[in-house]
Amino acid sequence: MPHRRCHQRAAYAQVWHRAVGWYWGGVDFQLTLRVDGEARSLTVDTRTTLLDTLRDRLSVTSPKKGCDHGQCGACTVLLDGRRVLSCLTLAVAHDGAEVTTAGGLASADGELHPLQRAFLDHDGFQCGYCTPGQICSAAGMLAEAAAGHPSAVTAAADDGPDSQGGPDGTVALSDDEIRERMSGNLCRCGAYVNIVAAIREVSAK
Amino acid sequence: MIPFDYAPASDPDSAVAAVTARPGAAYLGGGTNLVDHMKLGVATPDLLVDVTRLPLDRIEELPDGGLRIGATVRNSDLAAHPAVRRRHAVLSQALLAGASGQLRNSATTAGNLLQRTRCGYFQDVTTPCNKREPGTGCAAVGGWNRHHAVLGASEHCLAVHPSDMAVAMSVLDAVVTVLGEDGERRVPLGEFHRLPGDSPEQDTVLAHGELVTSVELPPLPAGARSGYLKVRDRASFAFALVSAGAVLAVEDGRVRESRIAFGGLAHKPWRATYAEEALRGAAATDEAFREAADAELRHAQPLPGNAFKIPMTRNTLAALLRELATEVRS
């Protein structure tokens, strides 16, 4: 840990009752995250995003920094099971959270997740930099569809929750559904055709 | 990003007290817009009061068929809610037309309403911007203003409000509940956002420290349908060039009631009252829909860089109303 001139551990929920001064060196918080199944405790600057916490503090470099402003999806992780952008997520706001990266989707003995195998088989990437984000996003997206969450494609095609989807409330994923739901993950190499093929294969199983 | 303190709020009143007491304090919701702006230096809060754990995350169905939406309900959950999809399709459609799956999972109802313009100059602290830094000028005037306002702009600011959701809430006649130090007040959505005038730094009528706690939607008129259409430069994950939201009730081929709002045209979701007026009792025809659009767009003052928005809006509104009228008839 770098040395700091001012070092503050604030007690949750009481902090605003005190006059909080100006801390040039940042304001530090202690927190614990469960990352890819492993509890990790550390002190972070309030300014540190979940992405930088993972990459620079915990050496979990699976989520990538492509834009740092929520515009590319390369930093996508599953946060308490939902896909989010770790670059716009402040670590300090997620003490105790469960974080899954593409690295954690593979099993501990190295066996790849079905999405990872499908991305390999369909060549759903080239440079690979957006890929962990694509795969986390796909995992989150499949869960959303299974839970019956609509997309713009679902919403345009029909009219409310009663008239569509499978009998169990899930949304069947056409290619158009997959494309729309994956549009938050940019791929500059242009691997989309193969990304869709990979996800289609997994979603059909 | 300047250093800031962080405090999770335990109840709405103390959150309001904490932010009100400190001029540099701000509420943290999903963070998708605020954290972005803090990195850019556009927002420089010195205290973030995290409201995401407050009990404001419920969607309640009201006895009259309306809905009360908690301020911290995530956009994706709101869009997926059965009652929203069934009764307020325009809202679900608008939410799903915005941002990406990941962003919708984080972004909150209140945060979406309060999001700030995506004007490229506003987001770049090395350029003049009256909204970011009053008195410095507007770089979009004479600069790149393809995405900027054609209605209600001022010489001080050409910015447009970026929200799709707010356009839907506008046609749903939503009412925003706001908690301040002096208690609660209710602000109709049409009065919630401001036009820029000579103080474009103020996006809304909220005072510092006021906290949005919920948004209420009255029930739709009987027989009315609602929908949203958005036009953008690419097929997904882009802000609107123009968009239109509408509620339409047609009876015997005539418009009984219409509510229309535009996105991408103004500093706020633009409720098209002239268009609504023009449609009252009119035949539900494509011609009438176009004339209604023109009744509103007649008041537009486009710039050379964004004059395309006029025909694009007219055609988009006509297409939306045709679709809703067809659905009603069928």
Next chain:
Amino acid sequence: MSRTDDGGSAHATQPSEPLKPLDIRSVGTSPQRLDGPGKVTGTARYAWEHPLAAPLYVHPLQAAVARGRVVVMDTGQAEALDGVLAVLTPYNAPRLADTGDAELAVLQSEEVAFRGQFIGAVVAETAEVARHAAQLVAVEYEQLPHDTELSTGRSDLYRPEVVNPTYPTDTEDGDAEAAFAAAPVTVDVTYSTPMEHNNPMEPHTCVAVWEVPEAPGSQPRLTLYDSTQGAHQVRKTLAPLFELPPESVRVVSPHVGGGFGSKGMPHAHDVLAVMAAKVSGGRPAKLALTRQQMFSLAGHRTPTVQRLRLGADSSGRLTALCHDVIEQTSRIKEFAEQTGVASRMMYAAENRSTSHRLAALDIPVPSWMRAPGEAPGMFAAEAAMDELALACGIDPVELRVRNEPGTDPESGRPWSGRHLVQCLRTGAERFGWDRRTGPGTRREGDWLIGMGVASSTYPAYAFPGSVAEIERRADGGGGPGGYAVRIGAADLGTGTWTALTQIAADALDCPLGEVHLEIGDTDLPSGTVAGGSSGINSWGSTVVAAARAFREEHGAAPAPGARTRASMPSDPALRNYAAHSFGAQFAEVRVHTGTGEVRVPRMLGVFSTGRIINPRTARSQFIGGMVMGMSMALFEESVFDHGTGHVVNHDFAQYHVPTCADVLDIDAVWLDEPDLHANPMGAKGIGEIGIVGSPAAVVNAVHNATGIRVRDLPVTPDKLLRS
């Protein structure tokens, strides 16, 4: 598909023999990417991600004026911030030994040559502190008027000595002016393409470690973990700036998150990172450009204004082809894009002229972006051909067939292989080209539908300078354990890890699994830059030569430790041929009548690029190029504000590239015909050709759908709206 002789038959008369062809077994098959498991789990290490102890973080300071001079930099507040190690400025930055390359002469003077240029940097214990400190540096400038606007009317347009890399600036064959004046059918049109940015997903990153051994008089050592398309090129460029012998500099770059040309040469951030490392006491200095900074500091594609004059007889045979280009460069460093060169060899027009003129402006330094030259040049030329087809009343496929040259019009040499006609015919049949109707005649509901075609071409470059080493490895028990194959090549998504392993396996005549490829490190023998679709041609030829030399020296059963090096062989026979790749691109578009929105439901590329090493990864690369071409046609434009002097839309929310929802049915196929004149593999490189022609195919399809000819890219909805 069988090989046909549609133009290349003259090669039989040439005396020289090509290099001995490679016997293929693994080449031509489709193993999954060998680097794939690391990439789908995110464990493959990109430049930022190498585990290094106690790093420091660098946040650059950038000029906020487009031209002028820094007169005051108040760094006091920043330096006082806890955790700040240093604030570099023009006043205190290390001096460079060579400032000849003004792009790399970072912090060597107070002059500001473009907005966004580096004027300093903060080095700090954390990224948060570095960013905050950077905001606290107060800068005063003496601002001078700037000039950033390219236009045809400028009086200071000049003729560069050559265009990239070494093509003649202008050419004149026959009398193009006279032939154009005399032609019964003419097209005289001006196209423009905007400034564009490469925008690889991985921002340009350099982590620098400057270590000074304690022994007196010993040489400092510099290690760079760099996101680059050419590790050796980075070393060769940077070592002299810092007065280091090349062997004291190591550049490590095993995985690169895309580049598309922008990582083909070191940029200013590499220099800045090294400077930061020099003041970091041996600790690693980490610098990754932000997405916004990439719009000023990592190169861009020049905007172009291109006048095309085509003259033809009534049957569509070209008699005159004039392609005159105006484009921009930075005032501090020239980059002259070769936009018109493809028009010199593409069609059998007897009279041809091409020219390039530049405006030197107060703008960031332009550079390579995927198919520099061909991508914008063939957009204009192939859209003009579409206009000529209409003017002549001839089908656009047929027009191209009628102008097929038997030999290279520019050099007179035979083609090493030119199968453009076959690509066009094959594509037309597969795409259903016969269903195409006249402009503006096909409509489904609110959507107008159209089809377009364009030709593609790209030179089969191979660059000398690569060296490969083969070594028989020992296994754990001392017995033989496969072969190490070492070459300083790069994989930026190009499939190098896999394709080069396949070539090595065949060259060594061993199973794929016995080859242990090592690339992306200057500790390996020299590799040329991954650029100009030259990678596999250059490195593959070198690996084949090394493998052959290895077998010659060590036989079929070499002992562990047996080792051989070889350089890229020169191939005098190739000089007798014009070696290029070709292709035909087809696009179908839908244009919404009410909004002008364009959708691209189908694209097909048919390519003739010699032998395909790995069909699985090759198809991806073709399709990826086509997606970028579609993006160039419809989305991409760096909007330059000439008042402020910067790119306003400098992020992914405003600079649009396609999303998943924009890419529907896009496919690529190829003619299976090795070009054994090109190299032992018979390959010609495939990285660029997908983006060549695809923009014109889309724009031609938009015309076919709507009857609207858009001559300035990108074709955004507003340009197709009729009120």
